[in-house]
Amino acid sequence: MGRTCLGMASRGELVAIVDMIIKAERCQTDQETSDQPNGHVPGKRQVTFAGRKMAQDSNTMITSIIWKLSRKKMRPDEWRLMAKHWNFTPEQIRAIEQQDSGTKIYKEQAYRVMIIWLHGIGAESNPAKGLFEALVMLGHTRTAGTSRQHGSS
Numbered sequence: 001m002g003r004t005c006l007g008m009a010s011r012g013e014l015v016a017i018v019d020m021i022i023k024a025e026r027c028q029t030d031q032e033t034s035d036q037p038n039g040h041v042p043g044k045r046q047v048t049f050a051g052r053k054m055a056q057d058s059n060t061m062i063t064s065i066i067w068k069l070s071r072k073k074m075r076p077d078e079w080r081l082m083a084k085h086w087n088f089t090p091e092q093i094r095a096i097e098q099q100d101s102g103t104k105i106y107k108e109q110a111y112r113v114m115i116i117w118l119h120g121i122g123a124e125s126n127p128a129k130g131l132f133e134a135l136v137m138l139g140h141t142r143t144a145g146t147s148r149q150h151g152s153s
Contacts, residue, residue, distance in 0.1 A: 010095035018099060019116055022092045026120045062118060062127045069135075070111035073143050079110035082134050086117045 006025070009017040070079075083093050096109050118127055135144035 004091070006091060006095050010098045013099060015099055015112075018095050019112060022088070022095065022116050023119055025089070025092065026087075026116070062131065063115070065131070066114040066118065067111060069131075069143070070107050070114060073140060074107060074110040076106045078138050079106055079113050081138060082110065082117075083113045085134050085137050086113070086130075088113065088116075 006018065006021045009021055080093055080097075083096070096112055114131070117130070121127055121130060132144045135141070
């Protein structure tokens, strides 16, 4: 990691700042790939840094599912595969990886990746479907089915 904002925040152990920078980068990448003249992707939620409360009950439910998945179902290194599946850059993955150490830290890293992904998906997107696809990719087919049922109700 060079002398980027993300690299410096990561080396400084500033977890919240790293997560905000990654969210902003992912939002900016989506805007740059948009065909819209003003750079806005229709239905795409804009990143906010004011700690906006999620208003939708479905997001609250998905957040709860994500917490349970990260704590009980994820195995070491699966968070990296999930991040790659959701098009996180290698620098973003290294920043998340560099921040923490310990034997069970992969659970926190998995939670962070899933939350960053959730905050960046479009309003018309179905988070349960995206989570389902990622879990199937990881081989968690039974868990994927259960999370999809809970997330889409």
